Amino acid sequence: GENVEQHPSTLSVQEGDSAVIKCTYSDSASNYFPWYKQELGKRPQLIIDIRSNVGEKKDQRIAVTLNKTAKHFSLHITETQPEDSAVYFCAASRNGNKLVFGAGTILRVKS
Amino acid sequence: GAVVSQHPSRVICKSGTSVKIECRSLDFQATTMFWYRQFPKKSLMLMATSNEGSKATYEQGVEKDKFLINHASLTLSTLTVTSAHPEDSSFYICSARVAETYNEQFFGPGTRLTVL
Numbered sequence: 691g692e693n694v695e696q697h698p699s700t701l702s703v704q705e706g707d708s709a710v711i712k713c714t715y716s717d718s719a720s721n722y723f724p725w726y727k728q729e730l731g732k733r734p735q736l737i738i739d740i741r742s743n744v745g746e747k748k749d750q751r752i753a754v755t756l757n758k759t760a761k762h763f764s765l766h767i768t769e770t771q772p773e774d775s776a777v778y779f780c781a782a783s784r785n786g787n788k789l790v791f792g793a794g795t796i797l798r799v800k801s
Numbered sequence: 802g803a804v805v806s807q808h809p810s811r812v813i814c815k816s817g818t819s820v821k822i823e824c825r826s827l828d829f830q831a832t833t834m835f836w837y838r839q840f841p842k843k844s845l846m847l848m849a850t851s852n853e854g855s856k857a858t859y860e861q862g863v864e865k866d867k868f869l870i871n872h873a874s875l876t877l878s879t880l881t882v883t884s885a886h887p888e889d890s891s892f893y894i895c896s897a898r899v900a901e902t903y904n905e906q907f908f909g910p911g912t913r914l915t916v917l
Contacts, residue, residue, distance in 0.1 A: 722904040733894060733908040734845065741904070779844060786904030788835065788860075789896075791844045 692717040694782050696792025703770050705801045713780035713792050714762040720782040724789070725754060725765050728777045737778075738765070770799045804828055805897050807909035814885055815917055822880045822912045824895030830875035831897035835906060836868075839892040851878045885916040 693716040703709050715723075721742035726734035740747045740754045740763065747754050751770075756763040767774055780792040804827040814820050824834055832853050837845040849870050850858045857870035867889075869881040878897075882889055892913055896906040 724905070731892075731911075731913070733910045735908075736905060739905065783904070786898055786906065787833075788847050788850060789845075789906060790847070793844050 692790040694792045700796045702798045709767045711765045711795045715782040726779045803907045805907045805909040811913045813915045820882045824878045826876045826897045833898045834878040835896045837894045
């Protein structure tokens with residue numbers, strides 16, 4: 691089955707700097723890759739997603755890149771703000787079916 | 802749009818009792834709902850996929866007789882934790898997909914289960 695690895699497990703950045711979180715997946719048939727932000731005790735919130743027919747997608751300060759050949763995808767957050775502090779999860783699935791999540795990254799933005 | 806609710810948000814029960822958690826899609830019909838479990842400071846683990854009108858598909862290692870899933874309508878799926886024990890204490894989150902052709906899953910707010 692699918693296996694998703696996520697790095698780093700924790701990431702501290704200074705406010706205004708960029709943050710990059712990387713994930714790799716094992717199932718070459720996976721074609722949908724969402725990223726979620728989760729605050730303590732709350733539901734995961736979709737922040738951006740990408741499908742396998744696209745190499746890059748951007749939404750304001752957030753971007754995701756996908757390398758299908760290498761089977762890895764990355765989340766980029768620019769101009770980080772304290773409110774970006776949270777746990778971020780990547781996930782992979784085939785056609786939006788069962789999502790397999792990465793282990794998560796605790797992002798701390800220091801002001 | 803695409804709002805998913807869960808009830809209750811928190812439940813504390815005694816060991817040996819059963820607990821039912823409801824997951825509702827409020828403004829859309831969900832043919833497929835998913836149930837996840839999340840331990841503190843850990844990732845979400847898929848427990849089962851719930852399809853309206855048919856039996857749920859459980860992930861490997863998830864006891865189907867312990868975690869009963871019913872998806873009786875296009876807007877409601879329930880998870881019943883039977884004979885709960887302290888090790889079942891966890892954060893249970895459901896999600897729903899709008900349509901088979903639409904990838905995004907919308908998550909409920911989660912239910913914090915504590916078994917004493």
